[in-house]
Amino acid sequence: MGDILSQSEIDALLNALNEGDGDNIPVTEDQSKKIKKYDFKMPSKFNKEQLRTMEIIFENYIRLVSSFLSAYLRTTIQMEIVDTSQTAFKEFSNSLMSPDILGIIQLKPLKGSIILEMSPAIGYSIIDRVLGGSGLGIKRLRDFSEIEKVLLERIINHMLSYLPEPWENVAEITPKLEKLETSPQFVQFVSPSEIIALVTISAKIGSTEGFINFCLPNLVLEPVMEKLYTKYWFNVPTDDNSEAYAEKIEVELEKTNARVNAVIGNTYITVNDFINLQIGDIIPLDTYINSDIKVLVGSLHKFYAKPGLSRGKNAIQITSLVRKEE
Numbered sequence: 427m428g429d430i431l432s433q434s435e436i437d438a439l440l441n442a443l444n445e446g447d448g449d450n451i452p453v454t455e456d457q458s459k460k461i462k463k464y465d466f467k468m469p470s471k472f473n474k475e476q477l478r479t480m481e482i483i484f485e486n487y488i489r490l491v492s493s494f495l496s497a498y499l500r501t502t503i504q505m506e507i508v509d510t511s512q513t514a515f516k517e518f519s520n521s522l523m524s525p526d527i528l529g530i531i532q533l534k535p536l537k538g539s540i541i542l543e544m545s546p547a548i549g550y551s552i553i554d555r556v557l558g559g560s561g562l563g564i565k566r567l568r569d570f571s572e573i574e575k576v577l578l579e580r581i582i583n584h585m586l587s588y589l590p591e592p593w594e595n596v597a598e599i600t601p602k603l604e605k606l607e608t609s610p611q612f613v614q615f616v617s618p619s620e621i622i623a624l625v626t627i628s629a630k631i632g633s634t635e636g637f638i639n640f641c642l643p644n645l646v647l648e649p650v651m652e653k654l655y656t657k658y659w660f661n662v663p664t665d666d667n668s669e670a671y672a673e674k675i676e677v678e679l680e681k682t683n684a685r686v687n688a689v690i691g692n693t694y695i696t697v698n699d700f701i702n703l704q705i706g707d708i709i710p711l712d713t714y715i716n717s718d719i720k721v722l723v724g725s726l727h728k729f730y731a732k733p734g735l736s737r738g739k740n741a742i743q744i745t746s747l748v749r750k751e752e
Contacts, residue, residue, distance in 0.1 A: 471512060471621040471644040472512045472621075472623050472644070472654075475654075475655055475656075476623075476651070476654040476655065477510045477511065477512065477623065478510070478656075479596075479654045479655060479656050480510055480623055480625060480642070480654065481507055481510040481625070482656065483592045483593060483596070484507060484510070484592070484625050484627065484640065485507055486591070486592040487588060487589060487592045488505040488506070488507065488627055490588040490591065490592070491505065491585050491588050492504070492505045494584060494585070494588065495552075495585075495631070498581075498584070499552065499555040499556070499561070499631065500555070501555060501561055501631060501632050502630075502631075502632065503629070503630070503631055504629070504630040505627055505628070505629050505630075505638075506627065506628050507625065507626070507627055508626040508627065508628045508637070509624070509625075509626045510623070510624070510625050510626070511623075511624055512621055512622065512623055512624070513621070513622060513624055514618065514619055514620070514621060514622070515616050515617065515618055515619070515620045515621075515622050515641070515643065516618035516619065518622060518624060518639075518641055519610055519613070519614065519618070522543065522610035522613075523546070523567075523610075524608075524609055524610060525546060525567065525568070525569045525570060525608040525609065526543060526544075526545075526546060526608060526609075526610060527543065527544040527545070527546060527548075527549045527570075527578060527606070527608065528541055528542075528543050528606070528607045528608065528609075528610065528612075528613050529541065529542040529543075529544075529582050529603055529605075529606050529607075530603070530604045530605050530606075530607065530613065530615070531586065531601055531602065531603055531604065532601070532602045532604050533597075533599045533600070533601055533646065534599065534600045534601075534602065535597075535599075535600075536597065536599060536646050536647070536649060536650070537645070537646065537649075538616075538643060538645050538646040539604060539615060539643075539646070540640065540641060540642045540643065540646055541613060541639075541640070541641035542582065542585075542586075542638070542639070542640055542641075543638070543639040543640075543641065544578075544582075544636070544637075544638050544639075545636035545637050545638070546567055546636075547563055547634055547635070547636040548629050548631060548634065548636035548637075548638065549570070549574075549578055550563030550564050550634075551563040551631045551632065551634040551636075552577075552578070552581055552631065553574050553577055553578065555631070555632075556577055556581070557577075560632070561631055561632040561633075561634060562632070562633070562634065563634055569608060570608050575606055575608070578606060579603060579606050582603055582606070583603055586601040586602075586603060587601075589601045595653070596650050596653045596654060597649075597650045597653065616643050616645065620643050620644065620645065621643075621644045622641050622642060622643050622644065623641075623642040623644070623647065624639060624640070624641055624642075625639065625640040625642070626638075626639050627639070627640075684723055684724060685723075685724060686721060686722070686723055687721070687722045688719055688720070688721050688722075688731060688733065688742045689719055689720045689721075689722060690711065690713065690719055690733065691711025691712050691713035691719070692711065692712050693709055693710060693711050693712060695709065718730035718731060718732060718745055718746070719731055719732070719733060719742070721742065721744070727748055728747070728748050729744050729745075729746065729747055729748060730744070730745050730746045730747075730748070731743055731744045731745055732745055
């Protein structure tokens with residue numbers, strides 16, 4: 427229960443209201459703690475939980491990408507999430523240099539595009555490794571040649587192929603590199619005041635260090651915003667939809683491929699007999715010609731069957747099932 431106002435505090439409050447001077451209304455210590463500053467120029471679009479969820483998503487992503495790049499470039503790759511925050515798009519675009527590596531990416535079926543920004547130092551190092559160099563890159567910045575852009579597009583497409591898996595709990599996305607730009611003036615596709623989620627990744631290729639940024643506008647993520655909570659990923663089906671959930675599992679299980687082996691028979695021979703086997707030698711088995719043979723599903727004995735032919739091919743006919751008690 428809140429504190430009870432004294433008579434003097436009540437009188438001061440009434441006088442302030444009667445005089446129209448609301449600014450002089452006394453504020454208690456508990457009330458002042460509830461006051462929060464709000465920036466109307468840059469409203470908050472992502473809460474802390476949503477930003478933390480995106481950080482988890484991209485932590486899983488860089489684990490996959492770093493493994494791929496290490497094998498592809500044949501060198502050590504270190505990647506780490508440096509920061510996950512929200513900012514205005516103009517703040518992000520003002521921080522870009524020229525030349526830069528800017529991949530415009532569509533996340534179908536989500537509308538709009540996101541940006542993958544890679545520092546030139548990392549780009550030059552990747553190109554140098556792909557062309558057989560040591561990965562040191564170049565000392566002086568210059569624009570990328572057409573051949574270098576093609577190589578970068580190929581690498582970025584490989585990197586994007588690992589993006590759907592970390593995002594599968596949020597949305598089934600199909601990333602597509604729409605175009606690759608090296609000048610920041612060609613990536614003004616959203617309003618400068620648009621709020622974006624910015625994921626900054628530090629990357630180290632050999633001795634070369636740089637940053638990779640993912641710029642995700644609010645307009646792109648808005649349809650899946652309610653799913654950007656880790657607690658959403660672990661929801662247990664309720665009794666109302668448990669039947670539908672069970673039917674879905676059954677349908678998926680029916681599509682599962684299972685390896686089935688028919689074992690004609692078994693036997694034991696010495697290593698010496700095995701080494702000296704010749705064409706035409708006969709190996710006695712532990713079954714008779716009229717015996718049922720075992721049928722294994724995976725490594726489990728599930729059926730008995732008779733061998734034979736069907737349409738000119740070897741086949742078996744199931745004769746009985748193996749119960750659990752057998």
